[in-house]
Amino acid sequence: MKHHALAIGLRRALACAALFPASAAWSQTTMPDGSTQAQAKQLDTLVVQGEIAYRNRTDDIEPVLSYDLEYFQRFEPNTVGDMVKRLPSAVFISDIMEYDGVRMRGLDPGYTQVLINGKKVPGAGDDRSFWVDRIPAEMVDHIEILRSNSANRSGDAVAGAINIVLRDAYLFEGSYVRLGANRYYDDEINPTFGAVTSGQALGGRILAGVNVQDRYNAKIKRSDRFNDPSMEERVSWEDQTEVKDGRDYSGNISYTADVGQTGRVNINGFYVKTDRDVTEVSHEVEYDDQDVIESDVPGLNPINQKNWGIGAGYKFDMAGGTTEFDLDHARFEDDSSVIEEKHEYVNGQWDASEAEAQSVDARDTETSLKVAHRRAIGAATELELGVDYRTKERDIAYTNYAWEAEEEGDSVVYELDGRLASVIEEDRLDPYIMFSGRGQRFSWEAGLRYETTQSDITYSEDGEAQGAASKDYNELLPSLHLKWDLTDTDRVSLSLARSVKRPNFNELIPALLDGEYGDNDYLGNPLLEPETAVGIDLGFEHRLGKHGVIGINFFYRDVKDLIELVNTGEPSEDALDGYADDIEDYVEENGVSEEDAIAANPFDPESWVFTSANVGDGKVYGVEFDLSTPLTALGLPNTGVFLNYSYLDSKVDDFLGERRFNNQAKSVYNIGFIHDLPDLAASFGVTYRKQGDAYSRILAEEVTTSYGEDLELFAEKRFGDSFSIRLSAANLLDASKDEFIHKFDNQADQQERDYDEYELETEEAGPRYQVVMRWAF
Template sequence: MKRNALAAGLARALACAALLPASVAWSQAIAPDGSADAADAKQLDTIVVQGEIAYRDRSDAIAPTLSYDLEYFQRFEPNTVGDMLKRVPGVAFVGSDIMEFDGAMMRGMAAGYTQVLINGKKVPGAGDDRSFWVDRIPAEMVDHIEILRSNSANRSGDAIAGAINIVLRDAYAFDGSYLRVGVNRWFDGEVNPTFGAVTSGEALGGRILAGINIQDRYRGKLKRSDRFADPSMEELVSWEDQAEVKDGRDYSANLSYTADVGESGRLSIDGFYVKTDRDVTEVSHEVEYDDGDVIESRVPGLNPINQKNWGVGAQYRFDMAGGTTEFDLDHARFEDNSAESEEKHEYVNGEWDASEAESSAISASDAESGFRVAHKRPAGAGELEFGIDYRSKKRDVTYANYAWEAEQEGDPVTYEADGSIGSLIEETRVDPYVMLSGRGEVLSWEAGLRYETTRSDIRYSEDGEIEGSASKDYHMLLPSLHLKWDLTDADRISLSLARSVKRPNFNELIPAVLDGEYGDNDYVGNPRLEQETATGIDLGFEHRLGKHGVIGVNFFYRDVKNLIELVNTGQWSEDAQDSYEDDLEEFLDENPDATEDDFEFEPESWLFTSANVGDGKVYGVEFDLSTPLTSLGLPDTGVFLNYSYLDSKVTDFIGERRFNDQARSVYNVGFIHDLPSLGTSFGATYRNQGDAFSRIVAEEVMVKYGDDLEVFVEKRFGSKVSVRLTAANLLDASKDEFFNKFDNQDDQIDRDFDEYEVESEEAGPSYQLVMRWAF
């Protein structure tokens, strides 16, 4: 099977190679302070006709940082930041649908352990776990991506796994204009356009950059589920075939303005806007076998998505009192007005039996505002930085539920209100910090302290009526220390020690009962949860290979305290209580002389909550290589390789396991070869993500992803036009999930299965043709 898939993938790759399209590359000069010098700005009006290959940058930051320019990824024409991040070390995507990359997981830990920043600032996102879906940001808006492996005092400490800083294009760093026009073709024949434009130049006493991007987002996939009585797979209980189509359009724009003020001041204003309009349609055919009866169901579903992300920020930096003072002001907002509905029309032995439907609508607004003042000044042979961060967050979410049940076949679907639940979470943070650093010819160091304080207020409502509230204060001192030894001009060792935190997920804090949240089990939040904390160590070695190449290895360890996991409260669910009352009444009717004490009842569902259950450990090694093959006489060939081995330990109610959803490993390998005399380049990349396992009360899941092969070919025409063809998922990878389901915790421990399910989804190869025109 694998051999046939690989052969098919290579055949598709050779077919693409015959068409020969192209690419764009720019060069950028960065000033010693990290900002771009306008005199050396990237020229957007010039396509580098020699097809120079871009490699991973070697960062001068003292804290362990990997930096990747857009040019590093651009040959494979990524559509989103998610498409870019799947190529960097240690980033996995477990839970994402096949060919989708939304919740980035550094070190394989859940997305909520990874902090995502835009231009160094926190942004709200769709995830209940405080994560930001990185596929919301188009790749064309990005200048470079930084992988921050450890905390520093001048950044928020909620990044146990690390942080990803998405740096958007800056007016001071670019000059010129270009257009990007392309089409995508999917395995089912659907063709979708994409369009982007960027322009930058002098205006209003400074420099302005503006960009827009419009792309149709489409994904069709096929899913198959087979459900058995137990893992022996001897008794088939039911099966389901499903076709799903995600069809929509993303609109995005970014704006940057930079101006020098006086002799030392610089004012920068930036903003971004992303709007997602998408319809997800599903049609399922289910068949269940029950005591000789065949129960068939037609299950259509619709999920219209309407989401917006936007943010604005202003920064003013100037010399003052022998140092440099900086003021930052930012505001970001996420809005979600989406809905989801599913109908079920059931037939028993070919005869109509029932029709029902459920629908829910979400109205969510998550706003976050921040103000920061910081001052840097010389301190002996080093530099002192101190400041204070203020952040205010308001998350207002309401879920409205609707239901319908038919009286006879063919009745129209007319939904009736079935309750609503809402929550309002307000958080206020005041985080002072101080940091001292020094740079020497051999040794550079950075030491800092950050004191994070958070006031959290929670209110929740049901059917529009306030049901309760809770408050919680958090206080945490976060020290950090980074050392960097430049042993030679080519060799570097880095060591980092830092403390970090993970705040509870939003729904974990809301003390409202959610009916049937985990199968038949109910869930109630716990506003008394403490933050998870971690003490982390990173030890790395990096070696420069010639002029452009770099090879690095990094060992990491995180000792996590106050781990938050799902637990059983021991209380019955609402369904179990109702069943108890009904069964008790029937028992007493049948046994007039009996009492309630004579009645025996075993509940099949419970009330779950979240609790701080103990400690965990996360560790692994990350390796990356990015270099031309000049030493082998192939200066026009670049190779790229990264591999991460990921592991962890946590003890739950059954025993020892890894952190939930942590992939065992993830690696990428690829090459790019340039033919300067022909103005042509081509390349390929191969990605593999290891298996991931998760275990919660009453359910265990193993997730496996197939291997991913991508190729590109390009052709350049003069210095203004390039054309590139890319092909993705050439091995037609699948996402396979294996579910062990139980009625309750006792059955799970005893391995008394309720159901064993095998689910697989595929989306087929896709192709993208893009033309760029600089002017």
Template sequence: MKRNALAMSLAKAMFCLTVLPASLVATAQEQSPDGAAAAEPKQLETIVVQGEITYRNRTDDIAPVLAYDLEYFQRFEPNTVGDMLKRVPGVTFVGSDIMEFDGAMMRGMAAGYTQVLINGKKVPGAGDDRSFWVDRIPAEMVDHIEILRSNSANRSGDAIAGTINIVLRDAYVFDGSYLRIGVNRWDDGEINPTFGAVTSGAALGGRFLAGINVQDRYRAKTKRSDRFTDPSMAERVSWEDQEEVKDGRDYSGNVSYTADIGDTSRFSLDAFYVKTDRDVTEVSHEVEYDDEDVIESRVPGLNPIDQKNWGVGAEYRFDMAGGTTELDLDYARFEDDSAESEEKHEYVNGEWDASEAEAQAVRADDAETSFKLAHKRPVGNAELELGVDYRRKKRDIAYTNFVWEAENEGDAVVYELDGTIESLIEETRVDPYVMLSGRGGKFSWEAGLRYEMTQSDIRYGEDGEVDGSESKDYNELLPSVHLKWDVSADTRISLSLAKSIKRPNFNELIPAVLDGEFGDNDYIGNPLLEPETANGIDLGFERRLGKHGVVGVNFFYRDVKNLIELANTGEWSEDAQDTYEEDLEEFLEENPGSTADDFEFNPESWLFTSANVGDGKVYGVEFDLSTPLTSFGLPNTGVFLNYSYLDSKVTDFLGERRFNDQAKNVYNVGFIQDLPSVGASFGATYRKQGDAFSRILGEEVTVKYGDDLEVFVEKRFGTTISLRLTAANLLDASKDEFFNKFDNEADQIDRDFDEYELETEEAGPSYQLVMRWAF
């Protein structure tokens, strides 16, 4: 009961404010219900045929926010939100395959530290780390993208690295219709179509928008792995060549309806749907050298993916009690019905030796229901906002494993069931908040408190039997303060102080033993993990350059507490236990009269878990420039530049290192040259991401990505048609990984290598021709 006391008190206080007598209702002003002046809808034909170069928006938010309209990215014809985000400051992608951008990492921190919202609302995703794969949302659904560098009290605090808010096109903002028809050509000659359509206008007493998008998604890449005894590379023990093809189709759509009710109220309804249907096929040729034997293996693999993301939300805003009350109800769902299989056919010195296979089917259902009640009203020269967010999450997932082993060469693959691991995670959150903000003269400020109360229940089992359940409750008070000083009409300085949170990954909570999850080491989750928290500082400077340009620099620091990392339980793995029992039996047979106490055994594998291991620090600087070169007499030339220096410190069992997978830096530079006299334009963008390093028990990995160059050429026909040719990955960038592998912690400390591996993958350039027609 105590854990809900603050929430109930705040909810009651807000309820009293909203039901004050009608005589307290202020005279309605001629403005939109959200307090902004009414504006005419933007014509969609201006999205299709851009008469001017679009630059980064300069927002009026008190909190540090960067905003980018779709038009900022559109001339390079991005297919997904991931393609868009690779051009904004401080966003890296480590772990993504070459030419793919799925798990966005702000400040270089792992994707789970970045909160991804759609229309300001949380949505479930595929990642066990609670991340949302941004390449699932097509660019054509997007109105603009907001980069929220620090969190405020009226948003969920799951944003240690920051928040990416993907704002979909809204019926109230747009008017008109257009078609997008295109074709992609990949480096191996594959050609795929893409299609999109959007329409918006007055309907049903309000405004309505609908959009659909169908695009074939294709990637073909080659990968080479060479494995050695140690980093000297004096002795190669094996190598592997692999070809992989990802071939599928994404279907997506979104609708939006908005209607004004009376003079001061507005009702909105929006929904989106994304379906990913894809097959990933790969074939590997492996060669291993074992003394005088040469072991060759053919390893085919198949990964059919069937995933769906969808959500629906309703919002009602109305003026009463001298302010504005907001009611939000949202439901979002992620469904996964995918599988993965791999066969291995092994030949020793040219003769068949063995064939085996493994397969896994995944069934996942992740649903979130949320309700928000908030009220804003003036208090003197300030504005008070009171609210409470309720959220219930239910994640039901099952992994079913299958195995097969041949008796003779050429036997058909017939899988046998090898067990099922199931888990059900339910989280209930009640998050009351209060926020006060003020604007006056050159200074604006915002201060708030958010109290997040989480109740987590976990049930897990194997093979249809429930093995156990755990519960964990935790509460966090998250204060935030934002200050903005308008030094002049063109220059501003901002300071933000905020506390944020990262909840444990789902797979870290489930106490089921996974055999060989980390090399030969087993893993078991820890349902009693505490969430990570961080006290953060952002200090920014921004200056307007002429009419359209803007330059900014931002310093950030995060002091992370209760860092969750891999730890050794000190218990042997199941494989080590089996080896011990076999070796002990042999020892006792060879040494009559001996006991188990006389037997010495050094296990080479252990049982790992996740634990709160200590603290860490993340810091860096972000610079961005977006401006026309008007002062140089080149008003039709736009330049774009951003650079982020990223660093961190954490201490593990080997000493000090950076946060795992944090790139050292990332930068992007580009230009657009408009030719108004001929209705054409062209441009290029170049991106480079620094090296990233990760270290866990038993393995250390360095990841390097090559340079990424994109260009476009555009021709406009009147005010309704444009034709764009774009080319991506023109420098044929590679992804290179360097693996240091060890049998156990002791060997890792002593640098006694089990294996050293170099792995590189390439995909080649791609080309896209797109026509847009507004009508």
């Protein structure tokens, strides 16, 4: 960990957090159905910002934190991941300077539901997660943190949900262009470009945006490996450089039009394409008695991924209320590969060369239809009832190749080394009913959602079908939200809700994976039940003047049917190979089959076949605090401060005893400020982030992950009403990611602390600088 004077000074001097630009005022207009709708914001207010934007205080009954793009924009985030990292309880266990799978409240990404425009979308993760660094920041209107479930949303949100709301044609007017460049610590310079336009067309309003940005991240890694944590004997070390170099293409379109006296139709679409090459070059040195074994290990990971979705909605008055139809289709495609060679030298002489490659061909498609009807059933009570239908198909194939040289300098010629493919199909039909009421000081919402799931799984190896399984399960998910406005400035909220986490895809496929955990094999379990959780959120908010807000929230989740690794009691392939002669002797002596001999287990295997099973309960709890306010009371109305802090904890029992949920950071906080200089038409600001250590324990491996401090700043100058230029800098403290890895051959060794290896790994990526120009017209 690095302790810089600047970081220490910030800790003492600041009382703030995630920050960013000015929001334009929204006027209200009456819609054909009698509701109110904000009139279109002028896009030039996103270019030339004369005010500081703060966290929105919403009127939602359920606990929602809302942040406009202007809140983030002055630090020029490249992706939604760059935005989300500044929000309360948002944790990442990614490579340094990478923000892909968000871990709300520190839990695995599969516990967090990521929505785009309120709709579920397929993503890259085997744990059903969506990588938020795939969406450019410029496509976003605002981001919502939904801390608890409501009946009218899918219940896959044990840790909560993040709703990424893209820009909508009805809410924006005008055009602007964004042009910039990023410079990295190794002097690499990459451009970024974005453009947005919106206006009236085709009897309604249209918004279209495009974004092209080069993505680059160069890292230096160092690994030192020892016999055990005493570090008395180093057995090997490795130096590695890694460069992620690519380009993201994205676009979104929105069309909205009024139909008749009460109807409104909207069509929205987005497209994101990631082309990236990850290049690794490693030099390894291993000490084996008197021999020194050196290896050169080049690797290449070409990534070609696409996310796209399109949706249409129609809302109109009917039967004394409002009826809404939503039809959505989204798809994730992955055509990537991983290639690694290894050239080994013993005491300076060539000894061996080998290579492995794996290609991934994945298609994940979801189609959904929602029908909902809302109507008043009293002076202050509303009824909403509806049904969600969703069909999903995840088709993925891994094809492996291998090569081994006979002589030094042989050309690499790959041979097929196996292919594993699977198809997972899920059909869901989820009816729900919800009642809500609003009073002068007290509001409430209560609902029931019944989620039904039918799943079918098939898999094949080397083109031959190996098996199939089906699993159906149903879950009743009640929810209750209460909100008290104690005064005009003080609010208390209470939420009770039941949520669900479906099994990871790789946990469902009943294929045997050799050596997946040390010397132990893994077999998927298609009969897993989903995890469920009963959650409580208790929050308090206080308004500070006109723009400020301070809030604290306590949360608790009681998780049932937790999915963990368990031992099947079957010996692994490695163990069977080691005892092949013993098995043969047992067969001859007892006159039984080989299967019966293995089942009788006449030997003492050191490694096993593990699987996933529903094993028991877990608990997750913590406290979240956030502050967003101008310092008007101190005579500094042009200074805004931002602070959020989350304390996170949990308990779960595994095969070794009690621990926290894997990779849950102990805490995370953001602190920062923005100061505006109206007379100079300029602004500047600083933000600082620190994430607590995270611990993970799985079979044969235990890892503690620690991140250094992250410091960012910006300075901007505005020119007239239509042009601005902004300089921002990230990772100014050159933060490192440090991992402390305990490795074992099997469960028995792990229990007895008989180490196979203890490794220290650290990586750094250096500072990044960005200059961006915006022009509105």
